[in-house]
Amino acid sequence: MTDATPSTKSRASGALTVEDLKVHFGGSRTLFAKGAALVHAVDGVSFSVPAGKTFGVVGESGSGKTTTALAIMRLVPITHGRVILGDTAISDLEKEELRAARRRFQIIFQDPYSSLDPRKRAGAVVREPLDLMQIGKPAERDGMVAELFGQVGLRPEQRALFPHQFSGGQRQRIGLARALSTRPDLIVCDEPVSALDVAIQAQILNLMAKLQRELGLTYLFISHDLGVVQHICDQIAVMYLGQIVEQADRISLFTNPRHPYTKALLAAVPTVHGNKRDRRSRMRLKGDPPSPINLPPGCRFASRCPMAEARCREASPPLEDRGGGHRVSCFLV
């Protein structure tokens, strides 16, 4: 059922479609002594990203952002649902087919320090995927690596250096060069700039935007920094306890947030435009999110929601389009 999604979405190559994705950890196969502690890390997530666009994912810590990313990358087992890239259902691929398809989707991580092998020279780090996936002729690969270095703003002679000889921002550039080496359609970015200083963060964000324009890349961009997300993303999904609670294009989401959690999240961010006096008048959430192990029935946000009513604790509100692709899951909006 490769073409089960509406034809407008599936045609553009590189477009990512995620359908009812679930990733549960533990449960029957658990190693824990007490048995069935099932973690609903991702619990029915659907979205699609047009080719050449950036899709942002924000949300509380532990809401399942990284797990969603890893499932799309086929780096954790998918419990349920499908992941489709272009016209390939990558969630259905196994072994050799999966290995061959990997060149089309790459990931960069938050921590440029720990994600690079300290014993490998930067050039070898970037060349590795080319060798693994046999891209280009072996004799051409050095030249390809040099060109990738140039693309991410590193000097070709820096190929000979080891990761510790680079700054944090430069290491993230190496990560980008490596991700780009296979000419992927999709790059999954999990907090790619969170570990960087603001000055370096701006350099990397500008570089990512430029590479997207030049190469038509599609990004899945996970971040807890709403300013960064607002700047770089075209569509944004807000996650809470394994589910998307709101999704909209960047203008609608920020000018007209509708889910109580999204509103609280936006109100929580201190900005340079704010001041001591008006921070007091903002909406505040109490408490911490409940654990994804013992999920309460009904709306998952009910325990912290200032608007919750009796029915919120009985049934789960569906994620519905409220016009113009602005999706919200809440009984009251």
Added chain:
Amino acid sequence: MAVATDPLLSVKDIVVDFKTRYGIARVLDHVTLDVNSGEILGIVGESGCGKSMTALSIMGLVPDPPGKVTSGSIKIGGMELVGMQLDSLRQIRGKDIGMIFQEPMTSLNPVFTVGEQIAESVRLHENASPKAAMDRAVEMLKAVDIPEAERRARAYPHQLSGGMRQRVMIAMALACRPKVLIADEPTTALDATVQAQIFDLLQDLQEETGTAIILITHDMGAIAELADAVAVMYAGRVVEKGTVDAVLSAPQHPYTKGLITCVPHLEPDPPVERHELMEIPGVVPALTELGKGCAFAPRCGEATEKCSVEEPQLLATGDKHLTACWVAQQERAQ
């Protein structure tokens, strides 16, 4: 508003040197700061600029060796802390100055309950009975809005969420009612919604008890919304300081300007068209390789010849506004 009196905490010309493999690193270079009671002073700057080291020097906790406070003075309520005996310093720590450290898990002991840990710090400074100290611990947990404080006092750190652990840290730092609280990045690793709760708590504290707070952060938004005054640090120096209104609405040091403009700020009404972010080119210099001029010169778009030969001092460039920059000072003079 407050009349001019001696500041509660006064840090003057503090110099901290570290011996490293590559030579002497001047980690703090003549740092001067004042904090008045009831005031929140923000300290901002990129990683490695000396924010935590400033806090450690006030606490008398600069690791020696390899580090050393080589000169300067730190006074609280007129009492000099530099060179003070360790015993007396221990009394001051906790009693006059409390600190919330950057890594909450490293400063909580995993084998004691959080109630025991708070009670212990009370007993260290006051002649309280075990019972009275534990009562105070519970009272402090209530004060930082921990629900079911009696029960939570018997919990071990790992049994609490990140937000609650940070509240425990604040409760511990406040248990002896210090005059100054130093909060070193108190909300990194916390969710935005929980961060907002912690910030509210700090703000309540300052308003209700008049505790002076030094808030260390890399987030200009947090400075704008919480602090009264701000000091911007670069390469171990304070390069600009003043009231938050003055510094954020009219930054004068090119580094401060860069720090504000290179961040994509959350806008309630974002523009449809997106612009490139401003960049500060290059990276922070190694402290062992600083030249004799302005430390920011290699990255500065406004640098003149003088900048790379002579170091600018922190001088008034406006009302309650000081800047260490030749160009800003010259503009002021005209």
